[in-house]
Amino acid sequence: MKGGYIGKILVVDVGDGSYKVIDWTTEKDEWLKFIGGRGFGAKMIWEHTGKYTDPLGPENILVLAAGPLTGLPVPGPRISVCSLSPLTGIWGDSAVGGYAGLKLKQCGYDAVVIKGWRKKFAYLYVSDDCVELRDASHIVGKGSIEAQEELRKEHGSGVATLTIGPAGENLVLFACVTSDYGRQSGRTGTGAVMGSKGLKAVVFDGDAEVPVADREGLLRLLEEAKERIIENRELFGQFSRYGTMMTLDWAQDVACLPTRNFAESVFEGAEGISASTVEMKVMRGKRGCFACPIACRTISEVKLNGETFYLDGPEYETMALLGSNLGVSNVDDLVAAHYLCDHYGMDAISAGVVVGFAIECAQRGLLTLDGLKPEWGNRDTILSLLERIAYRRGIGGILAEGVRRAAEIIGGGCENYAMHVKGLEQSGYETRAAPGMSLAYGTCDVGAHHNRSTIIGWESRNDRLGTGREKVEVQILLQHQRSLFDALGVCRFPWCETKLPFEYYVGFYVAATGINLSEKEILKASERIFNLTRMISVRRGVSRKDDYPPKRVFNEPLPSGPFKGVKLDAESYERMLDTYYELRGWSRDGIPTREKLEELGILELVEKGI
Amino acid sequence: MVAFRSARLNFYLNTTLFESKPNFEKENSNGSRRIFLMPERCTACMLCMVACAVEHTSSLNPSSARLRVENKLPTAEVIFLENCDLCESLGVDMPACVQKCPKGALRLR
Numbered sequence: 263m264k265g266g267y268i269g270k271i272l273v274v275d276v277g278d279g280s281y282k283v284i285d286w287t288t289e290k291d292e293w294l295k296f297i298g299g300r301g302f303g304a305k306m307i308w309e310h311t312g313k314y315t316d317p318l319g320p321e322n323i324l325v326l327a328a329g330p331l332t333g334l335p336v337p338g339p340r341i342s343v344c345s346l347s348p349l350t351g352i353w354g355d356s357a358v359g360g361y362a363g364l365k366l367k368q369c370g371y372d373a374v375v376i377k378g379w380r381k382k383f384a385y386l387y388v389s390d391d392c393v394e395l396r397d398a399s400h401i402v403g404k405g406s407i408e409a410q411e412e413l414r415k416e417h418g419s420g421v422a423t424l425t426i427g428p429a430g431e432n433l434v435l436f437a438c439v440t441s442d443y444g445r446q447s448g449r450t451g452t453g454a455v456m457g458s459k460g461l462k463a464v465v466f467d468g469d470a471e472v473p474v475a476d477r478e479g480l481l482r483l484l485e486e487a488k489e490r491i492i493e494n495r496e497l498f499g500q501f502s503r504y505g506t507m508m509t510l511d512w513a514q515d516v517a518c519l520p521t522r523n524f525a526e527s528v529f530e531g532a533e534g535i536s537a538s539t540v541e542m543k544v545m546r547g548k549r550g551c552f553a554c555p556i557a558c559r560t561i562s563e564v565k566l567n568g569e570t571f572y573l574d575g576p577e578y579e580t581m582a583l584l585g586s587n588l589g590v591s592n593v594d595d596l597v598a599a600h601y602l603c604d605h606y607g608m609d610a611i612s613a614g615v616v617v618g619f620a621i622e623c624a625q626r627g628l629l630t631l632d633g634l635k636p637e638w639g640n641r642d643t644i645l646s647l648l649e650r651i652a653y654r655r656g657i658g659g660i661l662a663e664g665v666r667r668a669a670e671i672i673g674g675g676c677e678n679y680a681m682h683v684k685g686l687e688q689s690g691y692e693t694r695a696a697p698g699m700s701l702a703y704g705t706c707d708v709g710a711h712h713n714r715s716t717i718i719g720w721e722s723r724n725d726r727l728g729t730g731r732e733k734v735e736v737q738i739l740l741q742h743q744r745s746l747f748d749a750l751g752v753c754r755f756p757w758c759e760t761k762l763p764f765e766y767y768v769g770f771y772v773a774a775t776g777i778n779l780s781e782k783e784i785l786k787a788s789e790r791i792f793n794l795t796r797m798i799s800v801r802r803g804v805s806r807k808d809d810y811p812p813k814r815v816f817n818e819p820l821p822s823g824p825f826k827g828v829k830l831d832a833e834s835y836e837r838m839l840d841t842y843y844e845l846r847g848w849s850r851d852g853i854p855t856r857e858k859l860e861e862l863g864i865l866e867l868v869e870k871g872i
Numbered sequence: 873m874v875a876f877r878s879a880r881l882n883f884y885l886n887t888t889l890f891e892s893k894p895n896f897e898k899e900n901s902n903g904s905r906r907i908f909l910m911p912e913r914c915t916a917c918m919l920c921m922v923a924c925a926v927e928h929t930s931s932l933n934p935s936s937a938r939l940r941v942e943n944k945l946p947t948a949e950v951i952f953l954e955n956c957d958l959c960e961s962l963g964v965d966m967p968a969c970v971q972k973c974p975k976g977a978l979r980l981r
Binding site: 334335361364368419420442443469470471472474477480481488546547548549550551552553554555557559561563572574 | 912915916917918919922926930931932933934935936940942943944945946947948974975
């Protein structure tokens, strides 16, 4: 390999601590088809898991995969954490930023695969010349940030760590993997998979150089890209000041801010948790991931039980789900809830939806909350529910299973208030007045998550309530473009938030690897990955029946706001879904056809695994 | 290497509310050059480390740089190593790290 890639994958069996290093360059045509990152994850999970693999069993594998651009000074290196999700039972991946991607590549691997399981918690130490499982009894039970501090004290502050908190240890199904104080691979419960394997943390301690094919070319492109980012003054200025938090005001303006368990789409208390309030009241600094001139991350101060803590956040998603979605209009309560989620190591999006669901069900008399008051915006209720979930105490034991399972257990019609697709809790956009975004949630490969397509931005600018063919076309393009960034192993914000043209990323790829791919070919590769992840889910039983947004979106018209009275029309959604399958080359039942798989060059791979 | 134009730099600096007292970090042998850090402006993006590595070792490996950035809460730390000569050996006016800091957190006095 000329550069970008290292050519090695580390496979560790945590059962006995044995490991082997795979040199994938011997079959490089087979691997390069999948770019890297989540593409490599999809390939390995397709090959090494099956129809009946238990996501929390020893046969499931956890893939920490970097991409070809990770570790080079392209803004924001990302690791894709891929696995079969215990929350949804199907394909799950989530990317985490910070410095972990850089350090993983510096250790000399493109990916680390973890298999097997063990009884006693251990942590994995990886450096340039050492792979070792070490006893983790001194950090077991600690919060994910405390555990990280402890490991940094032990190994020096130059290392990067991936840790899980009590939620991951207790197999809360939406537990996440934390890196670098508060960067989370939040969605799909990868932390529970890590917990099930008996792995408390992974430490990357490498210093080697990541090879690059055309260094001068890459540097020139990066310099140009930085100029382009900064030239876009208004966007750049806002985004580097507020980060994703600025989305809250926008969401309130265009009426898609989830409010009180997605019952409404505008929140009267949005002022109290808006970006400018955060800036005035709790913001204490800004952070950027490696090599990023934007620095969108916020550091805020949290007061909890009379003590002061620092939080890497909040972000838009946490402000929407732990803020407006729970009726919280006080920024101190918001950051306290966010800090607890980070500390326990659970996904703040899923946690927000689950707590909102519990409060609404309790208000409707379907559930009792162990004596807690079922009130919107009640700090005590929210914080104690989060704690109960993390330790699976009382009602928390049911809620820790995620809203889909919780609704099945509780019964009594409460599935009408369970906001999820394929078992994954819906992230921060209310979609009754946004058919395109409903389709985005319905067809996203991991469940109701916005990272494959946030077409709501396009919708609000062009055609909000339309259900035409053009919208579906844009949707598919977005699903390929956005998920490509997780395959390349870098952050997508410079492209989608500060409008750095997409061609630059193709240029980065060519300069880093020396492999000539056009924009069309690289998007084809992204489509290939999307189809393979779909096949992983199809093999485990997913089809058209699972590609629908939550029931609430179809049943209840919006009670307030500019779109009062609007709900999603079931018939037009069916039509959009038909168009979507047709444009994707999938059958009417939502299954990729033989012809499509052959066109993408993965028919042989798929046939071997089915 | 393109330096930030000053108007742009001013615009950039105005986007942050945090003011802080500069910390003295490093000086050259005769004390004519000194680097200061505005700790609250540092975002720990390590672009200074990349710039240093590119200038002094022509590699893109931040670990070969002559300074280290440590991400700590609430403020990050920058540590200059023994072998840093404030780019005097290169004969440039502005050390690479100072020139490339996107937030103006490193200052030359």
